[in-house]
Amino acid sequence: MDSNHSVVKTIFYTSLALLAFAANSVLCRLALGAGAIDAASFTVIRLLSGVIILLVIIKMANHKTSSPLQNGSWFASLMLFLYATAFSFAYITLDTATGALILFGSVQITMVLLSLISGNRLHISEWLGVFIAFAGFVYLMLPEITMPSINGFLLMSLAGIAWGIYTLIGRGANNPLIDTGDNFIRTIPLVLILLVITVKNANYSSEGILLAVLSGGIASGMGYTVWYLALRGLSATQAAAVQLLVPVIAALGGVIFISETITLRLMVSASIMLGGIFLMILGRYKFFSKYKFFK
Numbered sequence: 001m002d003s004n005h006s007v008v009k010t011i012f013y014t015s016l017a018l019l020a021f022a023a024n025s026v027l028c029r030l031a032l033g034a035g036a037i038d039a040a041s042f043t044v045i046r047l048l049s050g051v052i053i054l055l056v057i058i059k060m061a062n063h064k065t066s067s068p069l070q071n072g073s074w075f076a077s078l079m080l081f082l083y084a085t086a087f088s089f090a091y092i093t094l095d096t097a098t099g100a101l102i103l104f105g106s107v108q109i110t111m112v113l114l115s116l117i118s119g120n121r122l123h124i125s126e127w128l129g130v131f132i133a134f135a136g137f138v139y140l141m142l143p144e145i146t147m148p149s150i151n152g153f154l155l156m157s158l159a160g161i162a163w164g165i166y167t168l169i170g171r172g173a174n175n176p177l178i179d180t181g182d183n184f185i186r187t188i189p190l191v192l193i194l195l196v197i198t199v200k201n202a203n204y205s206s207e208g209i210l211l212a213v214l215s216g217g218i219a220s221g222m223g224y225t226v227w228y229l230a231l232r233g234l235s236a237t238q239a240a241a242v243q244l245l246v247p248v249i250a251a252l253g254g255v256i257f258i259s260e261t262i263t264l265r266l267m268v269s270a271s272i273m274l275g276g277i278f279l280m281i282l283g284r285y286k287f288f289s290k291y292k293f294f295k
Contacts, residue, residue, distance in 0.1 A: 010233030014242055017230050020223025022249035025100045027215040028091045037208025039088040040198035045209060046216035047084055047184065047191050053217035054181035054225070061177065072182030076169045081187045083162035084220075085194065090155035099156055100247035105137050106160025107167070111240035114168060125279055126237050133241050133276030136269045167231065167239055176228030184221065244273045 031037050037045075091099050112130060173179040231239055248270040 006233055010230055013226050013230035014234065017223055017227035018242065018245055018249060020219045020226065021104075021243065021246045022100070022253055023219040024087075024215050024223070025091075025103075025246070025250040026253035027211050027219060028088060029095065029099070031208045031211040031215075032088065032091045033095075034207075035203075037204040037212060038198070038202060039092055040085075040194055041202050041204045042208065042212045042215075043085050043088045044191050044195050045212035046088070046220060047081070047187050049213040049216035050221035051181075051184045051188065053221045054177070054184055057222070057225075058177060058181050071173075071175060071179045072186060073169065074186055076166055076179075077183045077186030078190070079162045079166040079169070080183050081190045083159045083166060084187075086155045086159035086162065090152045090159060093149040093152035094156060099152070100250040101137060102153055102156040103160045103163070104243045104246050105134070106157045107164040107243050108134065108137075108240040110161045110164030111168060111236050114164070115236040115240075120236060126235075129276045129279035130237060130241060131276070132279065133244050133273045136272030136274075136276065137244055137247075139265070139269050139272060164240070167227070168236060170224075170228045171231045171234075171236065171239070173228045173231070177225050180221070180225045180228055238277075241277050245270075245277065248273070 028042065031042055032039060087103070090102075094102070108130070170176075170179070234242070248266070251266055
């Protein structure tokens with residue numbers, strides 16, 4: 001019973017987190033694609049609003065800590081800042097689906113490689129699931145799709161590497177809410193530096209500010225806390241693979257909110273990725289749980 005309850009909680013938290021990640025892609029594209037705000041201002045407002053919302057939630061939850069910044073880490077906050085900054089600047093030239101695909105393709109490669117380097121073993125079902133899921137990713141990125149700009153591709157790949165590392169750090173979080181809050185607070189010095197460097201070229205509107213606040217306070221602050229909760233029930237490889245669903249969700253959001261087009265290739269790719277992810281999850285919880293390295 002406890003095991004089944006844990007699986008249900010993991011699925012619930014993971015689903016909420018993936019929706020938050022996709023929302024970030026859509027909100028960022030809405031803000032930057034329409035020129036409602038510049039990338040630097042979006043990043044600054046996004047991270048600062050995340051700090052404010054998380055502090056309010058922590059206060060309401062009556063969490064008591066002996067002193068601030070005892071949880072989280074400076075390295076995690078650096079990865080968070082690097083991800084958020086590269087993410088924003090990349091979306092100036094990328095559409096919603098392509099940006100999300102590059103981001104989470106980079107995330108998967110980073111997390112799987114680092115997991116293997118750290119000595120984690122993968123069962124054949126996990127290898128097969130990773131291969132199938134990534135094959136769906138590659139299929140969607142074939143030449144028939146509009147090729148992204150080189151700058152957009154490199155920036156989003158950098159964002160994916162930073163996010164993959166941030167996710168792996170989060171698997172050891174003792175208190176997801178406090179850890180996430182502290183990580184956001186630690187980005188403030190870097191945010192202020194970015195603000196000083198870019199303030200002369202700031203360009204924003206009330207709509208852009210609102211989108212940045214929604215991205216930072218809701219999709220990022222709350223979404224990343226839920227993601228840290230989900231990571232308690234996911235292996236590093238699973239955490240990497242399930243995030244490949246984000247481009248599909250983001251693409252649907254782009255269709256609904258930005259009038260972007262959805263193609264047969266996207267639908268086929270989504271089906272392939274879902275099959276690979278399902279194989280990984282099924283292999284862990286049903287067929288191979290008796291092996292020690294799955295526990």
